[in-house]
Amino acid sequence: MRISELSGSSGVPVATIKFYLRLGLLHDGRHTSATQASYDDSHVDRLKMVRALVGVGGMSLARVKSIIAVIENPPQTMHELLGPASLMGRPGDVDCDALDVLDETDPEATGHARVHRLLREWGWDPAESFCSTHIEMGDALDAIEDSGFALSDLALGDYRDHLTALAAKEVARTPTTSSEAAVRYVALGVPLVEPLLLAIRRLGHQHASAAIFSGSAAPEQAAR
Amino acid sequence: MRISELSGSSGVPVATIKFYLRLGLLHDGRHTSATQASYDDSHVDRLKMVRALVGVGGMSLARVKSIIAVIENPPQTMHELLGPASLMGRPGDVDCDALDVLDETDPEATGHARVHRLLREWGWDPAESFCSTHIEMGDALDAIEDSGFALSDLALGDYRDHLTALAAKEVARTPTTSSEAAVRYVALGVPLVEPLLLAIRRLGHQHASAAIFSGSAAPEQAAR
DNA sequence: GACAACTGGATAGTCATCCTACCCAGTACG
DNA sequence: CGTACTGGGTAGGATGACTATCCAGTTGTC
Known part of the structure; x- marks a missing residue:
């Protein structure tokens, strides 16, 4: 050809x-x-x-390249695969040791402190997940906080329940027949499913709001 | 100041x-x-x-501007708020009538046909959700398909179950005390929570893989 | 074996997005 | 009065993802 x-x-x-x-x-x-x-x-x-x-994944070519690198040169353990596959090529591959030190003392890093606290409350060993994921989650929490949006621990618990159940199913579905298939599944599936996930969530919002507010008036009127 | x-x-x-x-x-x-x-x-x-x-939301300034427009000039109904809030400023604000016509006849639009079929199977009225969301979901499915990744209806059902449960809780938590609070909650919460959601999912992957593959060898060895 | 069409390889140019630098006349204030 | 700062405007730069053009070599066709 x-x-x-x-x-x-x-x-x-x-x-x-x-x-x-x-x-x-x-x-x-x-x-x-x-x-x-x-x-x-x-x-x-x-x-x-x-x-x-x-296109749909919305990734930079740099990130695509690092995904390709993982597919072509897979890591030795399944666990090793998940971290890099998650955020390959993203900004913020900083040193992780710094995070162990801070522990809710630094007022600048409230989000990261909250991640540590939540992991403890949830009974999750921080060592079994990648610090880069902790950082991302902390940043996300900080951004939510910064924009004047409150998110309760209860709501966070809901997110944890549903998403970890989903994640567990996804991991369980990982093919173990060949290493190539497993690597492909993780390296492609983790990032490519993200837009689908978000679309279904929005669909859910619309479905739920149709059920609750169906034909009802604006919030102004509804509140009175 | x-x-x-x-x-x-x-x-x-x-x-x-x-x-x-x-x-x-x-x-x-x-x-x-x-x-x-x-x-x-x-x-x-x-x-x-x-x-x-x-920053964390990863949005373009154009999309931020349209979110601001929604906050400053809220729509009349709660339901109207969810559609624009979801994908404001994104590409693909095409005509929706075209989608009604295709219905699994067009081989080019397998993903979109699948969305319609799934909505029917799930007993959801396509009219109660926004066609732009259908398009996004169809595109996401197409992208997954195109990259040689198979996603069963069963797996999709899992996504639907967990994400719609989450979405319903989010909608239920929408404050109804004032319209400003509701608009702020939706316009900011929908997009800003997305990175958090994805981070928790990855955390879940790592947690689950630690439980399953803890200390185990590479997929190559495990498969034998 | 002439010749147009195509090839890989390289360089330079385009377009959009998101800032950053500079300039300018008009205040503010010690 | 002088210096620092202001809003407003234009111009420039950095990055990312292409796109166009050129060129010598190759292929297929007549």
Whole structure:
């Protein structure tokens, strides 16, 4: 398959394919001469994957590249796979030791302190999860706080209940037949399912609000 | 409060504040003379909100602006609020009538057909949710499919169960005391909680994998 | 074997987004 | 009075993701 055919069957412009080749997002074709190479289905699949991750997944090419790196060079343990797969290529890969020190003393890091407290309350060992995830969660809590939005521990508990139940099912569904399948499942499934998840949540909001407020007036009137 | 003080208490550079003022992300201060204006706490709050939505929320300034528009000029019904709040400023505000026509005939739109089928199976009226949400969900399903990842209806059902339970609780928690509080809750809560949600899911993955694969070897070994 | 069409490889240009720097005349205040 | 600061405006820069153009080599066709 020549590059123009690859472009045709993947829907990606030739110039973009060349660009992806240069970035290392797409593996080189088999060279048949100095100025000729042939591509196969693996290149079509890769291109579709990249476009899916970039398009709906909303990822940067840098993050896609690190996902590809994990798929091509899988880590040794299942657990090791989950951390990097979660936030590969994201900002904030800072040192984790600093987090152990702070523990609700630093007024600047209320969100991170809350994460530690919650993990303790939930009976979760902080060591079994990645500090980068703690940081993300802390940042998210801080952002919610900063924008003047209150989120009770009760509400957080609801999130934990439902999401960990979901996560457990997802992990349980991980194929164990081959390492390639498992790596693909995690590296692609974790980030690609995210937009789906958020869409279903919004669908749920609309469904629930239709049930509660169906045909009812604006909050102004409803409150009176 | 002068602009430099506003900058100090919000942590946003003066040049950026001017930029936000020009874009309409920040309301003008009260002019005291031709070249002087005074700002108050509402400006500090707004700046913090904008930074939270842009930073952790990962939104574009355009989307932040449309969220601000909703907060400043709320829609008439609760239900009307949820649609725009969900995907304000996102790409894909296409015509919805086209979706009614397709109904699993178009091979190009398998994801969207699946959304319609799922909604029917779940007993949800498609009319009570926004077609833009259907489109997002369809796109997400297509992207998952395109990248060579299979997602069973069973797994989708799990997502629906947990996320709609969560969404229902979130909707139930919407304050009805004042319209301002309700609008703020929805317009900020829907998008800002998203990163938190995803972080907890990843935490759940790590927790679950620690329980299952604790100390176990790589999938290669485990599979044998 | 002439010749247009295509190839890989490289360089440079485009477009959008999000700021950042600078300039300017007009206050504020010690 | 002088210095610092203000709002307002324009221009510039950084980044990310392409896109266009050029070029020498290759392929298929007549």
